[in-house]
Amino acid sequence: MSLLDNSQIACEYCRRKFVPKKRWVQKYCGSPCRVAACNQRAGRAHPLESQSATKARRRKERGRTPTAVAVNQPVPTNEEVLAAIGQLAERLTAMEQLQQQLLALLRPPPV
Ligand SMILES: [Zn+2]
Structure with a gap:
């Protein structure tokens, strides 16, 4: 059994090989991959992420903020x-x- 216990499985998200702590239960190498895979399946942000946090993240992803736009355009x-x-x-x-x-x-x- 020791051989099997040390065997690796591929993370279902990043495909990296890892030794699961809980055999046959753990599909992902870690929490980030598990959360990312969950988000990917749901096609939305993590439910624990607040709306304002989601908006802030999307602004960051776009690389511009409303403040930056306001500064660039004189009234x-x-x-x-x-x-x-x-x-x-x-x-x-x-x-x-x-x-x-x-x-x-x-x-x-x-x-
Ligand atoms: Zn992974």
Whole structure:
């Protein structure tokens, strides 16, 4: 039995060979692999991980935080915002005029 007791099995997650402490019960080489495999199966974060912790982790994974975005974008003044709205309105009017012209071209001539 000593030969069998020292035999290794492959971790079901990382495939690393290891000697299980509990034979026929232990499928993973350690807790990290067991948890990771559990998460992978569930397709979601670990239930013990809080929502805020999940969000923080995802932000970290993306490599940017809302704070970093806010720092990179200076807050425009009211005048700048109004000017931008005015420009957009002008463009919208121009687009509407263009649309009317195109529709007039597409419409069948009046009988
Ligand atoms: Zn493992």
